[in-house]
Amino acid sequence: MFLLGALALGLGVALVWVAFRVTVGTAKGIGALVGGLFALVRHILRHLIGIVVELVRAVGALIAALLLPLAVLFQVGRGRWSQSRHYGTALTDELGNAAAALYRATLAHPLKLVGLGGLLEGVEQRVPEVMAAAPGPDAPKAGPKKAFDGYVITGSLPAGGSGAKLWIARPTEAKQAALAAQFAAAPAEVVIKSFDLAAGSTLPQIVRENRALEAARRLGLVLEHQMTQDRFHYVMPYVAGADLSEVARRMHGRAGPEGLDEAGLRTVTGYAAGLLDILARFHAAGLWHKDIKPSNIIVGEGRVELVDLGLVTPLASAMTLTTHGTEYYRDPEMVRLAMRGVKVHEVDGVKFDLYSAGAVLYFLIEHSFPAHGSLSAVTKRCPEALRWIVRRAMASLDSRYGSAGEMLHDLLAVVAAKDAFALRPADLPSMGGRAVEVERAVAAGEPNSWRQASMPRPSPAYVHQPVHAAAAAPASARRPAPVGAAGESRGKRSTGWAGVAIALGLFMAMLVLGAFAMLWVMPARFDGGSSRHMVEGSWPMPTPARTQRQLESAQAAVEAAREEAEVLRAQALGLAGSTRADGEMPILRLDPKREGRNPAALDVARDAAQRFDGFALGLLPGGPSPSRSPEFAAFAERLVELGPIDVIGVEYGRTSDNIELWAQLRAAAGLSGVRDDAAAERLVAMLREGSDLDGVLWYEPAADGKSVEARLLVTDRSHQSIWGLLQAVWIAESAPRPAPTSAAPSPAPAAPSPASAASSVPKPPAAPPLPASTSAKAGSGPRR
Amino acid sequence: MPQDLSTGFIGRLRARDPKAWFELWETFGPVLSAQLRRWGRGRIGPETVQDMSQETLAALAQAIDSHDPSRGVRFSTWLLAIARYTLSDEFDRRNAQKRGEGRKPVELDELFAPGADMPSPDEDYHRLVLGAKVDAAVRRVERESEFLDFEVFRMRVLEGQSGVQVATSLGTSEATISRRLARVRDNLRAQLAEVVGQYSFGPDDLEDLARNGIDLSPNKASDALFDEAVGEVHRRYVAQRALLDSASRG
Structure with missing residues (x-):
């Protein structure tokens, strides 16, 4: 009985449980069905309403467009050209709005309604990208093609934000020979970055460019430079090719939704290794690129090149850290530090470049921005070890790779692995894994699929300096736009137009349901139209010895970078502590016009200028009637030439556009002359209170009417010193002076030259002090 | 427990602590941008959205001084209200530009007044x-x-x-x-x-x-x-x- 009862009870419970599960399951099923139906209805309604709204907007825009021509005609009738132009522009806008609304109403919404939104991706995303990347004008609007002596202009590049024009040019035969004699290899094409005052460039722009020029010089990329009355230009080797964003677009356009195949991943890993190789060289030269992003990386002629030196900053710079850079590729931690007001030399700029390199690698794998920073998930097909490298590069500052060489090592291990998908993070060199085994395998030349990775070729040695240039072209260098008939560049340009033509063809073909075929064909067409710089997968196979050499060279570069960064940092810090306890300031004297007679003073000034890398200097005319002295103009130009100093506030004899700074300076100094110590103290107080300036060069004509007296007021980097580090009296005299005697004290010995600076931590300049108010005579240094 | 509004994070925001504002932007900026883009339905470009997300935080700065926690508004709702305010302000501004005259946008405080047309945030x-x-x-x-x-x-x-x-x-x-x-x-x-x-x-x-x-x-x-x-x-x-x-x- 009991058993039967228990059985019945159990059966009852089981039945109830089954009924409950069936009910819940049914309810869930119905819920999902209803939810799906609602989603479908919402989708349909959204697009139907969208069609109606867009049609109404199109009609509205057309009505507005009908009215505007009347306004244009009316203003033309009144002879008011600027107003008629204004209404004409508005008319164009309205017509554009109407066309866009019609496009959305007749094509975009209907296709999306039936789930064919993918057909429009090419028109809505790729075509605008191609058009935006189209090159600038082919040649100078005015002037001969031989505007630059020794070069024939063949094309142009889109101008960046520097205010310069970028011309592609071919050196003449004579110039080729001259360059070949000077450099290891003369480039066939060059880029000329030109600031032309007559064409709208300004002096402050030229001054700002000084930093990029200095960086390019350090990397040995400047073939030559010239400054005339109204133009400043410099010449660098030209790097032709496609940028990585373009390359990634093509590669992912061909790949399926799962991402790149093994060959594609091999290729992008090679690109990343090439980038890291270049970064190791930048860092070894004491430079931080600060704007690593796909569009600044050019792939061409079998190698990767890094362009756009506009934000390059010395690692040991004493400037305040800024947030400049590009979103998604800029480390958020850098922004956080910049908001705290830290100085560049107080952070490790190398690590910020490495973050960007990781973000670039992420982009290449995913073809999307790392919108989540270090937490961005890699969703496409990718070896675990490669994911690890991306994460390690984008990890928090303490956990990140310590150097470009370390990251390069890991990348090369992936490249060298027999099967990259089998490579574990634990096997990477940075994890103390199979580094030795991998390198041994590379050395032994074992066959493997990844060995065929597209490793970038080393750049040609244009340089004759210790730091060899990895690669670079001037800011914003993108693709060539040649004037000449044939050539590689022409191929690139025609690619852009081919893209537009294909896109338009696609647009029309959609109307006749031919879009699928067109989209399938388009990537191949792009490849066909692509110039021969884009040779993915067919790059030279890295030999074991070559890979080994790369490993060694990367390691050496990293060591050199570390050592140099330490020296430079110590140098900057040593300078910061140079205020003398007795309150006396070191005084420098420099005769800028007669530097040949006073090279020691010039050395000191040059050294100071180099230490003040990225220095923001305000120029302030003193006295009741500010002078526009030509002597001073010459002097200021000389000063700018000495080192990377940003001269802001006031141009040479003219008020600059930075009125606010100018007003601050004027308010502090009043109408006092440079010998007024009270006014000087007010200026220093202004600097110490956190002005945007690092120093003020305060000048006025001297009593003799021929020379200029100037007083340099500088705070130290952390604005902790009472006075500046340096207070100088410069005399610019037009008359030659007698040679100094050997008994005359020289300011040179205590001031290390740039060459000696690398080997020791220098003492601050300790020239014999002179009262600041003394109009010291120039030429007191020994003749050399 | 919710934070003390005078000394906690909101207090730092009220004191215009830039680091607190950066933190807020870093955490909720992307959410606000995404929401604004969704509402804008393609009529506003990414740059404008970026500007507007920043404007939203600026509007937040105004609202934060008069925030009364006793109103029982959730933090997420509060953020959304301000984002919507910024968006409607942007559209009003555009319409005003087109018409050559402006309609006075709703005051920020009105959004938090009892019975106001609050945005209805979904799940x-x-x-x-x-x-x-x-x-x-x-x-x-x-x-x-x-x-x-x-x-x-x-x-x-x-x-x-x-x-x-x-x-x-x-x-x-x-x-x-x-x-x-x-x-x-x-x-x-x-x-x-x-x-x-x-x-x-x-x-x-x-x-x-x-x-x-x-x-x-x-x-x-x-x-x-x-x-x-x-x-x-x-x-x-x-x-x-x-x-x-x-x-x-x-």
Whole structure:
């Protein structure tokens, strides 16, 4: 009985449980069905309403467009050209709005309604990208093609934000020979970055460019430079090719939704290794690129090149850290530090470049921005070890790779692995894994699929300096736009137009349901139209010895970078502590016009200028009637030439556009002359209170009417010193002076030259002090 | 407990502490941008959205001085109201430009007045805000953890790999993986408590975590559930944002 009862009870419970599960399951099923139906209805309604709204907007825009021509005609009738132009522009806008609304109403919404939104991706995303990347004008609007002596202009590049024009040019035969004699290899094409005052460039722009020029010089990329009355230009080797964003677009356009195949991943890993190789060289030269992003990386002629030196900053710079850079590729931690007001030399700029390199690698794998920073998930097909490298590069500052060489090592291990998908993070060199085994395998030349990775070729040695240039072209260098008939560049340009033509063809073909075929064909067409710089997968196979050499060279570069960064940092810090306890300031004297007679003073000034890398200097005319002295103009130009100093506030004899700074300076100094110590103290107080300036060069004509007296007021980097580090009296005299005697004290010995600076931590300049108010005579240094 | 509005995070915002504002922007900026793009439905470009997200925070700066927690508005609702205010202000401005005259936009305070036409946030939006809070806590943990510890957490919890897989990948034992994971988990619990307290106005905000299965009290038995819930909330957040991003493009 009991058993039967228990059985019945159990059966009852089981039945109830089954009924409950069936009910819940049914309810869930119905819920999902209803939810799906609602989603479908919402989708349909959204697009139907969208069609109606867009049609109404199109009609509205057309009505507005009908009215505007009347306004244009009316203003033309009144002879008011600027107003008629204004209404004409508005008319164009309205017509554009109407066309866009019609496009959305007749094509975009209907296709999306039936789930064919993918057909429009090419028109809505790729075509605008191609058009935006189209090159600038082919040649100078005015002037001969031989505007630059020794070069024939063949094309142009889109101008960046520097205010310069970028011309592609071919050196003449004579110039080729001259360059070949000077450099290891003369480039066939060059880029000329030109600031032309007559064409709208300004002096402050030229001054700002000084930093990029200095960086390019350090990397040995400047073939030559010239400054005339109204133009400043410099010449660098030209790097032709496609940028990585373009390359990634093509590669992912061909790949399926799962991402790149093994060959594609091999290729992008090679690109990343090439980038890291270049970064190791930048860092070894004491430079931080600060704007690593796909569009600044050019792939061409079998190698990767890094362009756009506009934000390059010395690692040991004493400037305040800024947030400049590009979103998604800029480390958020850098922004956080910049908001705290830290100085560049107080952070490790190398690590910020490495973050960007990781973000670039992420982009290449995913073809999307790392919108989540270090937490961005890699969703496409990718070896675990490669994911690890991306994460390690984008990890928090303490956990990140310590150097470009370390990251390069890991990348090369992936490249060298027999099967990259089998490579574990634990096997990477940075994890103390199979580094030795991998390198041994590379050395032994074992066959493997990844060995065929597209490793970038080393750049040609244009340089004759210790730091060899990895690669670079001037800011914003993108693709060539040649004037000449044939050539590689022409191929690139025609690619852009081919893209537009294909896109338009696609647009029309959609109307006749031919879009699928067109989209399938388009990537191949792009490849066909692509110039021969884009040779993915067919790059030279890295030999074991070559890979080994790369490993060694990367390691050496990293060591050199570390050592140099330490020296430079110590140098900057040593300078910061140079205020003398007795309150006396070191005084420098420099005769800028007669530097040949006073090279020691010039050395000191040059050294100071180099230490003040990225220095923001305000120029302030003193006295009741500010002078526009030509002597001073010459002097200021000389000063700018000495080192990377940003001269802001006031141009040479003219008020600059930075009125606010100018007003601050004027308010502090009043109408006092440079010998007024009270006014000087007010200026220093202004600097110490956190002005945007690092120093003020305060000048006025001297009593003799021929020379200029100037007083340099500088705070130290952390604005902790009472006075500046340096207070100088410069005399610019037009008359030659007698040679100094050997008994005359020289300011040179205590001031290390740039060459000696690398080997020791220098003492601050300790020239014999002179009262600041003394109009010291120039030429007191020994003749050399 | 919700924070003390005079001394806590909101207090720092009121005192115009730039770091607090940056933190707020970093945490909720992407959510606001995505929401604004969704509302804008392609009529406003990404640059404008970026500007407007910043304007939203600027509007927040105005509103924060007069914020009264007794109104019972949730933090997420409050943010949304300000975002909507900024968007309607932008459209009013554009219309005014087109017409050559302006309609006076609604005052910010009116949005919080009783009976005001408050935006009605959907469940997706609340989930997005919760995801942003969890994301912020995870980021803090990442900054404070050893790289290997955090990678173990990422692979196990955020990517959902098994302990064996992670151990093999990192060339270590499962026991080591568990130890590393436990360290990160403890830290994450503490950070979650702090972040949620920081961005909460009332009990409704605080209960969000529990409602989503995230138990902040250390309990060995619930560790696996905690990991699962955190992983799910975070993955959902990442997917939602990706969806909003793509929707705004398409």
